[in-house]
Amino acid sequence: MATSDKLIQVQDLCKHYNHGALHALDGVTVDVNKGDVMVVIGPSGSGKSTFLRSLNLLETPTSGSILFDGVDITKKKYKDETGKTVKLNIDIHRQKMGMVFQHFNLFPHMTILDNMTLAPIQVKHMSKGLAEEKAKGLLARVGLEDRAAAYPIQLSGGQKQRIAIVRALMMEPEVMLFDEPTSALDPEMVGEVLSVMKELAQAGMTMVVVTHEMGFAREVGNRVLFMADGKLLEQGPPEQIFGNPVHPRLKDFLSKVL
C-alpha cells in the first residue's frame, strides 16, 4: 500500500498564538507518502486539527515548511522546473487537496448537485453536463443518487458528510484531509461515513484523518500519529501504537479512550 513516494513533507512546523505565548504546533516533522492512510490521534487541544488545517493553509503556520508535490506552499514564491521564480497560487494546490470538515460545511443555498458541480465548473472549467454526470456517478457510489435535487437541510448528518466527501472527490484530489469527520454525527450515523472512508482508502486514496474513532485508526490506518501539546510524540503502524505504546502520554491517552 505505502510506497516511498513522498506527497507531503512537513518540516518543523510551528503555529504560535499570542506572540508565542501559545504553541498550537511545536515543531512537527512528518512525511505523507502516496497511498498512506495516516490517522492522527490525541487529546483535544493537542494541535491535531491545527496540523491538518495547516496542510492546505487554512491555518497559516508561524514557521516551518510544507512541501506538497515538491513545492513549499508556505512561501509566496517558488522555483519551477525550469528554474524560473513564479508566484505561488495556493488555490491551485488546494484543488489537489480535498478537505472534509467536522461540521460538513455544505452550501445551504444550493442543491446537492450544485454543491458538487460548482467548483469543477467554476474552477476547473468542466462543462455542466460532464460535471453533473460525474456527480451522479459519485452519488451512486455513496448510495445517495436519489438526493441530487435535495437541499442540504433535508439530509441527515451522515448523508451530509457523505455528500461533503464526494463533493471534495469531484476535484479529483491527490490527498483527502479529514478533520474529525464523525465528531458531529449521531452515533448511529458514524458507521455509514466511516465505511465510505474505508472504501476510499481501499481504492488507494492518500488520506490524513484526524479522528477519535480508534477502531477506524486500527483497522484502516497504515500509520498512526499521536500528538499532544502541539508536538508529534509517537508514530508508527497501528499494531505498534495500540499494541505496544511507548510514550507515557500515549499510554495515558489510550487508557482513557479504549
Next chain:
Amino acid sequence: MITIEGFQAAFKFWMLFRDGLICTLCLSALTVLFGFILALFVALARMSKFWPLKALATVYVEVLRATPMLVQLFIVYYVLLAGVQLPTFRLFGIIPFERFFPGVIALSLNSAAYLSEIIRSGIQSIDLGQTEAARSLGMTQFQTMRFIILPQAIKNILPAIANEFVTIIKESSICYTIGVQELMFAANSVKTAIYSMGEPAIIAACVYFCLTFPTSKIIAYFERRMRRGDKR
C-alpha cells in the same frame, strides 16, 4: 380645511404630480443602484486587512450616519458641486439635470453608508466554515464571495435592504429643498396655485404609499423565493 373642491382644484394640476412622480422614481432608482454598488465596496473596505482602507471606510460610514441628510444634501449641492459646471439639460424634457444630479449624489452617499453596514453584517453572519469549504475546493476569494457568501448574505439581509430602499424613496422628498422637481416639489407648486397645502400633501402621501408599499412586497416575494433551501 380640506374640501372636495380643494381636491378638484389640486387634480387640475395632475401633470405636475405626474412629472414629480417620474422624477421621484428616477431619483430613487438611481440612488438604489449607485448606493448599493458603493455600499458593496465600502463594506468590503471595512472588512479589509489593509488598515488605511479600513479606516477610510469607517470614517465615511460614521460621518455620514452622524450628520443629518438635509445638511449632507446642502453640502453636496452648495459646497462639493458648487464649482462644477453641470450640463443644463432636462431629463425626459422635465427634470433639470443640474439639480437632479447633486440630489442623486447626496442620496447615494447617504444610503451607501447605511447599506454598507447592512451588507457587512450580512457577510459577517455567514459561518466561516462556508469560506473554508469553498477555498478548500480551490475557489478564489472572489469566487467564494460571488457564489457562496453573497447569495447567503443577501438572503439574510433582504428585509433590512427592503427597509432601506423604502427609506430612500421617502428621503428623496428632501431634494425639493434644492429645487429638484420631484413629488414634494410638485405638491408645493400646487399649493401656491390653489392656496391650500392640505390636499396636495394628501395626494403626495398617497402616491408615496403606492410606491413604497409594493416595493416592500416585491422584495418580500424574492425573500420567500430565496428561502427555498431552508425548508425541510
